[in-house]
Amino acid sequence: MNDTVMPHVDFRSDTVTRPSAGMRKAMADAEVGDAVYDEDPTTNRLESMAAERLGMEAALFFPSATQANLAGFMAHCGRGDEYIVGQTAHAYRDEGGGAAVLGSIQPQPLPNEPDGIIDLDAITSAIKPDDFHNPVTRLLTLENTFNGLPLPEDYLQNAIELARSNGVSTHLDGARIMNAAVAAGREASAIAGRFDSVSLCLSKGLGAPVGALLAGSTELIARAKRIRKTLGGGMRQTGVLAAAGIYALEHNVSRMREDHDRANRLSEVFREFPELGAGEARTNMVFLSPEGVDMRAFTAFMGDRDIITGSAHGKLRWVTHLDIDDEAIESVRRACKEFFGR
Ligand SMILES: Cc1ncc(COP(=O)(O)O)c(C=O)c1O
Structure with a gap:
């Protein structure tokens, strides 16, 4: 996780990361x-x-x-x-x-x-x-x-x-x-x-x-x-x-393995709730095609818990990246349990 303040757990895209302290120093010294x-x-x-x-x-x-x-x-x-x-x-x-x-x-x-x-x-x-x-x-x-x-x-x-x-x-x-x-x-x-x-x-x-x-x-x-x-x-x-x-x-190249592992764990969390229609994570993305779940209500529920997700091609898209840590995945697990009441 970055040393900068994290207002949300933002799964919308891997473009949302903020440069780390080490990267900022390299930029300043360039x-x-x-x-x-x-x-x-x-x-x-x-x-x-x-x-x-x-x-x-x-x-x-x-x-x-x-x-x-x-x-x-x-x-x-x-x-x-x-x-x-x-x-x-x-x-x-x-x-x-x-x-x-x-x-x-x-x-x-x-x-x-x-x-x-x-x-x-x-x-x-x-x-x-x-x-x-x-x-x-x-x-x-x-x-x-x-x-x-x-x-x-x-x-x-x-x-x-x-x-x-x-x-x-x-x-x-x-x-x-x-x-x-x-x-x-x-x-x-x-x-x-x-x-x-x-x-x-x-x-x-x-x-x-x-x-x-x-x-x-x-x-x-x-x-x-x-x-x-x-x-x-x-x-x-x-x-x-x-x-x-x-x-x-x-x-930041070889460490992408951590993003992939976390995406995999995220996919496992979602699979505990089959109605979410979670796909497999092959790299750093998980897509949900929910059935019988109100996607807007689900996204809003997550948003109320400071968990932001995006959509692409009619599915919900979750992307892991440098600013997503293990606790972020756990927070999704807790929110899902609360949403589905189990
Ligand atoms: C596959 C792919 N190619 C190209 C781009 C364009 O990148 P940029 O936003 O830097 O122009 C994106 C951005 O999301 C992308 O996902």
């Missing part, structure tokens, strides 16, 4: 320069570190994962090209349609299966033939973890091979790639390094206040840098922020 002139030593160090961790040649610091994804799409695709993306993927549904709005890139959304994958046959059918009537299918983008689910390794390999054999590049929205890596007991590079590009978010389970990275080949990152400038993402003394990112990569 050596800085003008990053637009490539003169910020801390940002340069974070970019090299992230490239190495993700198994890529180069990486670039961004203010947000939304901008990192968008710059990635624009670096891969030209005007009128298309990218294949999951119908419920963050990069399609929750990023303001940036690829279309700002990149003139047409999305080709395809359904996400319950385990987060996009069916390979559906991808094959969606890749357009080389015909002047069609947009050029340039990119396949996947998300890992997807709603807290790590995508199966063999699926990732097959999807990448399918894309490559059709001349289509691959991008991974790896906002939570570190959760996937920790869950698999593997280095992130073993998962991300096979893609042509990957985004990584520092302000989710990694606990930094701001920041994301896009990693890929040196050539792709050089293109993305030009695009980042166009998008207004060229920032100056970013070392203050990059220091938080370095601290996060050094201190």
Whole structure:
């Protein structure tokens, strides 16, 4: 738990964490320069570190994962090209349609299966033939973890091979790639390094206040840098922020195992009350699809006990993170017992 005051037990998202004392000190002590002139030593160090961790040649610091994804799409695709993306993927549904709005890139959304994958046959059918009537299918983008689910390794390999054999590049929205890596007991590079590009978010389970990275080949990152400038993402003394990112990569990756264990315990608590329809926790998220339970009353009851939860895709979403400790899980157990009267 952080040393800062906790007004609530907040399970809405892993984005709600506040920087720890150690992270704040690293930020205060950061050596800085003008990053637009490539003169910020801390940002340069974070970019090299992230490239190495993700198994890529180069990486670039961004203010947000939304901008990192968008710059990635624009670096891969030209005007009128298309990218294949999951119908419920963050990069399609929750990023303001940036690829279309700002990149003139047409999305080709395809359904996400319950385990987060996009069916390979559906991808094959969606890749357009080389015909002047069609947009050029340039990119396949996947998300890992997807709603807290790590995508199966063999699926990732097959999807990448399918894309490559059709001349289509691959991008991974790896906002939570570190959760996937920790869950698999593997280095992130073993998962991300096979893609042509990957985004990584520092302000989710990694606990930094701001920041994301896009990693890929040196050539792709050089293109993305030009695009980042166009998008207004060229920032100056970013070392203050990059220091938080370095601290996060050094201190907050392997400890994600604790978040996953707590999510697992949370799922067990909820399963004591079958009507909550609790799903399994594969990383740091638990979803509830209650039956015969008034969701609003349940959420309000929790809220009255300072326990905040969120919703996603018609379900209640509970996310564990740096600011959720064992006592927080116990407080949910007590509240559930009280709510159900048993
Ligand atoms: C899977 C995924 N990708 C990308 C993003 C975008 O991150 P940001 O809020 O830093 O733009 C999010 C944010 O929740 C996300 O969940």
